[in-house]
Amino acid sequence: MPSSTSSSSSRGWWPTWLACAAIAVVCVAVVEWHWRRAGYVPGILDSPQLWSIERDRVDSTDKIPLVLLGASRIEFGIDMPVLRERLPKYAPIMLAQNAHYPLAVLRDLAEDEHFRGVVIVDIEPRGLYKAYFDLQQPLVDYYRRQWSPAWRVHRLLLNTWQQTAVVSNPDRDPVAIIKRKLAHELPQPPEYVRFYTDRSGDADYQKIDIQAARRHFSALIAARNGNLKADVAPEPWLADLADVIEWTRRIDARGGRVVFYQSPTSGQVRDVERKMHPSALYWDRFAALVPDSIDGLTDPVLSSFEEPDYSHIDYREKPAYTKALVDELVRRKIVQP
Numbered sequence: 001m002p003s004s005t006s007s008s009s010s011r012g013w014w015p016t017w018l019a020c021a022a023i024a025v026v027c028v029a030v031v032e033w034h035w036r037r038a039g040y041v042p043g044i045l046d047s048p049q050l051w052s053i054e055r056d057r058v059d060s061t062d063k064i065p066l067v068l069l070g071a072s073r074i075e076f077g078i079d080m081p082v083l084r085e086r087l088p089k090y091a092p093i094m095l096a097q098n099a100h101y102p103l104a105v106l107r108d109l110a111e112d113e114h115f116r117g118v119v120i121v122d123i124e125p126r127g128l129y130k131a132y133f134d135l136q137q138p139l140v141d142y143y144r145r146q147w148s149p150a151w152r153v154h155r156l157l158l159n160t161w162q163q164t165a166v167v168s169n170p171d172r173d174p175v176a177i178i179k180r181k182l183a184h185e186l187p188q189p190p191e192y193v194r195f196y197t198d199r200s201g202d203a204d205y206q207k208i209d210i211q212a213a214r215r216h217f218s219a220l221i222a223a224r225n226g227n228l229k230a231d232v233a234p235e236p237w238l239a240d241l242a243d244v245i246e247w248t249r250r251i252d253a254r255g256g257r258v259v260f261y262q263s264p265t266s267g268q269v270r271d272v273e274r275k276m277h278p279s280a281l282y283w284d285r286f287a288a289l290v291p292d293s294i295d296g297l298t299d300p301v302l303s304s305f306e307e308p309d310y311s312h313i314d315y316r317e318k319p320a321y322t323k324a325l326v327d328e329l330v331r332r333k334i335v336q337p
Helices: 004-037 048-060 072-077 080-086 103-111 137-145 149-164 174-182 210-224 234-239 242-253 267-276 283-287 315-331
Strands: 064-069 090-094 118-122 193-195 201-203 257-262 292-295
Touching (some): 004 174, 064 072, 072 118
């Protein structure tokens, strides 16, 4: 016979648990209010799981995959809604990764016998160094070895949480606040880059001191490339690209298309790149060996866009910039409107 004392004791705990839950909700709400009042907004945090969701779409879409490879310039510069509107036959898929050159993913697509889509590879001569071929290989390895339906469900739920609450960012939760207080660290200012579930990002340069950013970036480039000489001479550089040319050929042979795109830059970033890798010795020679290439540094329309930090497009310019790139792709018959 069940003990009435035990049953009463169990029922007596419910008010305590409910009170604890209510206190926790109030604490989270207060912290959320604090961050929003300081100018922070919810935002997606990138991860191998989020990348893998997009990689799945390469093989599952009913449309022609339009795969975007590169680093931050294409990740922050391309307006995905504009691509979907202007190219309805295609499914834009963002597989770029900030601060990492993309050739490992191009290799993976070449090895995928089912892939027959279009690939835009945003890259400059430095990014074609053989030493950088494997920078995005960890993403490919994760997708091939660890990605699973369970991780997909986990990431989709996490997307909802991150889109809803500022405190979903680990740097904004109460424990992180306490740790920074104890360490006497100043809180980070609101992020000027905001990511979305399709892995594209908006860079808002009105949120930072542009002149200070330019001075810092210019000093960094000058310190790293003081002699303004390429790390690899033209002849060995071109010889190392035999594999890249072969990956491109394999995709083209299956009915796909690969276009190498050097996105526009300005100021000291552009000047240093031109001095280190003269077009006649680097980009032009590579472009002559691949079926499709676009040089945004010399294209009169694409090169007319301003990069506030000399390297990236402000999000307000993304729609016009994306339309200009689409127009060039259509003009060259790489894609069909």
